Amino acid sequence: MSRQVFPFSIVQDGKPSNGLAELSLLNSNTLRVKIVPDTESLSKQQMLSELVVLPQLTVDPLYSSTEQMRSEHLNIAFSENGLSISTAEGELLRVAQTAFKQQGDDSALSQHFVSSGEQAFYGLGQYPDGIFNYQDQSREICQSNKGIAAPLLLSTKGYAVLWNQLAFTQFTSQGEGFSFSSAAGECIEFYVIYGPEFDQVIQHYRKLTGAAPLFGRWAYGYWQSKERYVNAAELVATAKNYRDKKIPIDNIVQDWKYWGDLGWSAMQFDEQVFGDAATTIAQLHDMHFKLMVSIWPIVGKGSPVFKALLENGYLFETEHWADGHIYDAYSQGARDIYWQHLKAGLMDLGVDALWMDGTEPEFISTQNPKDGVEFCHQQRDTELGSWKQVLNGYSLMTTRGVYEAQRQQILQGAEDKRVFTLSRSSYLGQQRYAAACWSGDISATWQVLRQQIPAGLNLCAAGLPYWTTDIGGFFTSGFGANFPEGVDDDAYKELYVRWFQYGAFCPLFRSHGANTPREIYQFGEPGDWAFDALLKFDKLRYRLLPYIYSQAWNITEHGGTMMRLLAFDFRQQAQLHNISDQFMFGDSLMVCPVTQAMFHQQSLQQQLIAPEHLHTAEGLQGISEQHFSDDQFKQLVATQVVESIDGNWAGGPPAGLPLSGYSVRWQGVLTVPVDGEYNWLIHANDGVRFYLDGKLLIDSWQTQAQLNHKASCHLEANQQYQLVVEYAHWQGSSKCSLSWAHAGIAHQQTQLYPAEREVVLPAGLAWYNYWNKHCYQGGQTIAMGTPIDIMPLLVKAGAIIPHGPDVQYHDELPSDPLIIEVYAGEDGRFCLYEDEGDSYRYEQGAYSEIVFEWDNSKRCLHIAKRSGSFAGMLQQRTFIVHLISAFDIQRQTLVYVGEEQSLQF
Template sequence: MHVTALRRDADGPLFDAGEHRLKLQVLADDVVRLVYTAGDEIPDPESPMVVEQDPDGEWALVEREREFELVTDALRVELDRETGALTWRDADGDLLVREPDEGGKSLVPVSPEDLTVGDHEVATPRESLDREAYSTRLDLEFDDSEAILGLGQHEGGVADYSGEGQTLYQGNTKVAMPAILSTGGYGMLWNTGSLTTFHDDQHGSYVWTECDDALDVFVVAGDPDEVIAGFRDLTGEATMLPKWSYGYVQSKERYEMGEELVEVVDEYRDREVPIDCVVQDWQYWPDTEDHHPNFEEWGGPAGDWGQWGQKSFHEGRYPDPSATMDALHERNVRLMVSIWPNMLAGENYDEMSDAGHILDDEDVPAPGNEQRYYNAFSEEARDIYWNQAKEGLFDHGVDAWWCDSTEPYDPTWTLPTAPDPFALAKHTTDAFKRVFDPGYLNTYSLHQAKGMYEGQRATTDDKRVINLTRSGYPGQQRYGAITWSGDIEATWDRYRTQIADGLQFTAAGNPKWTLDVGAFFVGDGPSWITDGDFDDGVDDLGYRELYVRWFQYGAFLPMFRSHGTDTPREMWRFGEPGDRTYDTLVKFDRLRYRLLPYLYSLAGWETHRDYTMYRHLALAFPDDEDAHDVGDQFMFGPSLLVCPVTEPMYYGPDSEELSGKAEAREVYLPEGTDWYDFWTGERYVGGQTILADAPLEKLPLFVKAGSVVPMGPQIQHTGEKPDAAWELRVYPGRDGEFDAYEDAGDGYDYEDGDYAFTPIRWDDSADELTVAEREGSFPELVDERDFEVVVVGEGRGTGVELADPDATLEYDGSEASVDVER
């Protein structure tokens, strides 16, 4: 390859690279797009993933004897004239990442049509499959000291992808996100919808995509938060979810009638246990005379599942859906309803089929293919789907969507035993390729989320869109979607690995992730994917212990939601007041609600500042190499270090008592700061591993010195006591700050500037707390609020309960300060 400069466009230089063209498109000073193509034209960056871009970076091109150098204020990109190898450096010239000396870009022609499986009509967002396409490969050389994060949610609990490999495709419990974030000061996002593999293993160090128009990669320079901000600039802002969605969400498989939903909420209210949402899982729809076949051969249940996918309520079990919604809303609780992309029978199926938007998927391996999926790649089909959901559910007052099975195919059910990862990848992606354009097989969920978001936004701006979905892709955060990890099983190992799996998802740029607290499958079911350890469910003391630990962890996720099958999930099913398990569940539920001012501020930062609340330690402490491979701890916002207990201490399955287990776990405290034990106030120096006390009632939880953590009153729902005083817990040892965020809690007026930040500052040397002038306003704003300042120390300002304040500051929106004696 010999590279010559072809022309200098306004957005960056174009090079001739023999049979190919190479474009370095400067989208911003810290974002440069690499396009390597066999065509003469450079495709626009916009795609289902990438929003419209307006390149505005300043750049210069320096020509030397052996290389070209593209220079911006944040990046220096060297291009070898002889080999075409690219080297990426920061503004100071320090190496970020590079291709091998001989170059690392390759394109191999492929036919999208030939990559499909079987003889089917294939769904595509393009005009046809008849186009030039390529499998692409980009070889890279990583530094031994950097951690590689991202790639989405994959099973295994990998904390650092250095030295690892991963196949990116969609599946139940697997979410593809073609992005990496390095602690070395950069990130890379592939503009693809194709099957993708990442390698830093025995095969080499490279990223391969199966079917694309070109090799198309965005390189973003900066620290981890700046890289994620760059990813969001490319794929869209994370929308605000409604404030109530940050409260407790009670779900199970399943509530069977409308009055049962109200009864469950009444029980929570009677017990004074906080709750904000109850969930209606599947089979609320009408019955059908057509029964599913017996699925014993693949391990699933037999029986009548009704008009699966019909988006309307059964008239007998939900005789007045609007009245049910009213009853829930009167109790300050919302309803989330499960909807599916597949349709078995009924009016929804008939309408979609008559319009020609049911996919040609009859012989795709899946459990009983009377379920047929709609073509979410079609705008017309998405409009029909939304109108069905609106007329059958939303118009009755339904508040939130649970879009299940949005991969959408889950052929794992058809396998009798667990296959090896490569066989499973082929089995799953072959199913997708029967009906999807291979260039877009990972993007169904993105299109589905788009349809729900645009449909609801066109209907009303009074309710924020919230869509709990089982799959995800970069860009989905702009559609009000939050991904949950799928149908996981109740084992200690699965619980442990979920922590890192979720952290890798958020490191890829989408901050909205959660899981089924307690796991979906609890007992040992008939299929390999339903293999939990606790056949007796809530009656098994071993499961109660696991559930409590999972619940403690869930209290620090973007959505706090219990869900699953095989056994009940309401808190009183695990005991009564005075029982260790019940009391601990209630304690952590109440802690979640006390932290609401902190938590909702983090949500505001995610939208307005491209923040991420569920944070890998390497994202928060990129220079601390000892933090890079910690996969069972995380930062919740800037202040809280959460350390879930991931091993049993008291009971195994079948209530078998364990002996010799210490009520403690090892905790790594990142370097560069001191840490406070949230429960005792004891102070520790960072950069060390300690043995933290961890009986069942206690999740090891530490707070970074210099933190200001706002906490609210004890409440029963997120809308209660809006004008109550906030407790400001100050953790001394260094100066601190926190910008509290508030808005109306629902609706989209925040897009027009209706929100406020309240800057809170702690001067450690002066023992002075200052609340600066409020920035912004909105009609529902509480103009005056008391702040009760508590300086934390050993035995003071600890735990869930309210503390006696060291000082009280009366705030009316103008700057005010208070001296604190300690």
């Protein structure tokens, strides 16, 4: 066996010490390294490390000695003073200083690496701040509302490091060195994976951690979600509206509180509001909808699942803000109880998919990830060990529970339909549990849209292939967002359309959010610019389903990646390494989202306050943050001076202030730029009062209502006015924002910026504009037009892209005829994958593949003999082939009956 254990120098509690290193070649591309302070620790970590990485068999190397190991691709030289990993092209990295430090009952540990030469670093998970290339950057690797921990680091030198620790981890890159430091662990364990191409790296990562099962074909269509459908009538009416208006869609989502007073996430429908839920779900199924329902790891007091988990000691002590407790997903017994109630209350009624919210887990609603970490660390130990050791693995374990239980049900004769779970958090290996993820409760701003692109790309680069975003941003008001009028605001419609265009080329295509409606038909009627643009991209997604579903098969069968940062395909082109707003979607399409406003200006120029999280462990603390409008609008707004931000308690205001009974008072000064009528708007979810120079303009002391409150007044130029907002709120998430607009500044319908964006074309091949088929040579930067219904979409030469018919849901019609677009200029290959659509019989070979190959020099399209079959397969197909070149478009049609054929052009 290719395993070596040898003495290794470490630093223990700040002092040089003698440790042990164990090297194991798992295959010719993958090396496992364990470093421990003593022999006893070598076996302790095994149980936790195999939560992420599946048990592996090692292979014999070509050569091994007491100082070297060698495989076909890797050369490893080692001694007690260090470890060097290289290939025939040179050294990849060196394992430098290793440190252990005892902290209470846990041992913190860190590993420093040296890797010289120019390179870019990607991966590590999903985070909201827009960092793309981690060279000379740092990252706290932990779960949060908007952060997903996945410590797989990819280098453009052709290797990856998988850091196999579940603890809170700090990554730091500086110069030619980088390090991982974890808060707890028995031993250091990491894997070095050599590609050198990123696709090869991810293939080996999936061999280590498990393949990503194929979702039902419906899951790659459009999903409609919002916070929230309040009853069965609204849910069914929304579905019916989509069908009546012939807008393509497959999945509708029921968000929280469907359980009524049964207790948070009781995983039962409230019969008074939803009636017989099985009948409602059957109605949706009759309209060819799938239903996804949200659940949480928090179970509310009084619910049957709470009682069962409490009786067996499976709940953590800290009370969640939703009047419930989090269950111990690290326990098989707890997962079994959780599933039993989930099955009886939801799955047995016909629910098709699960949305597992708050899986960080969310002990506290916070924008600061470290707050969530600290709350986890305060809990009693999990069944698998201390929270410090297993922190980042909660999502992995709770999604494991529902996946394994559903697969077991199928083995026992239940309906053979594929598992689909959407989880707010994820971790390395979670792809094997059919669990996708999304980017949390983001805000509706152009900056956030821009930052979502590198967030998703780095998550997919860490080996987790299925990701989505709240199209349009979860919050449209507060938390930095400033669109309180939502779908009634053309500026928001423009942002939503651009986000939707981007979302149509994410692995999963999903709209969700609060504050304003999200259904496509809420954005206008046919002929309205926003509605037409949305419908165009919705239909395009469905026409591309044969392409997308084939890419999904590549993920499952070959360890592929659908949403690909440019280094996946152009690793050697250093000029592309920092381009974070262009990406490949599958093998052939380059997506270039539009991330700035071009046509409509926000009608509310200034947002003065946006309290985010007013609750801490001690209670209400006051307004924590202010948000101001985007830079491009600053010239339109007044100079603002914030004199004070006071958090005052309900016991009474400071002397001289007019009112009591509020929880927060915000005070500011506004210097007015021009005379005229000013409109004021407060968006709040509880009672508010607004004063201008002591005069009460808005007095709305309602409770628990998502409302807009408006007022207007005349202000004089160059005068200063005192502003006071009083806000009363006591439970749940706090939302309050103040915006203003000068009535004379009309809502802009004219173009703000040139309707175009720059696109960098990778060198070495030609690129086609998908929309007009114009051909460009690679290796240049071009300006591409961006009218509201166009997002730049490029197709690489040699691409073969199938297009299906227009449909209202994924299987409304057979995928026939297929238009096969062939883009000349390079040789090309595409494998069309098809199966039953929503069963696991594909795992036993019930599927078909048809391979298309384009020989550019011979101008010949070869269609191979079909391999495989499945129930319901079309025996005869019509292919309408479009050959697209720099000069013209040629068309030929053929009837295909499964035998080898060729088309000559």
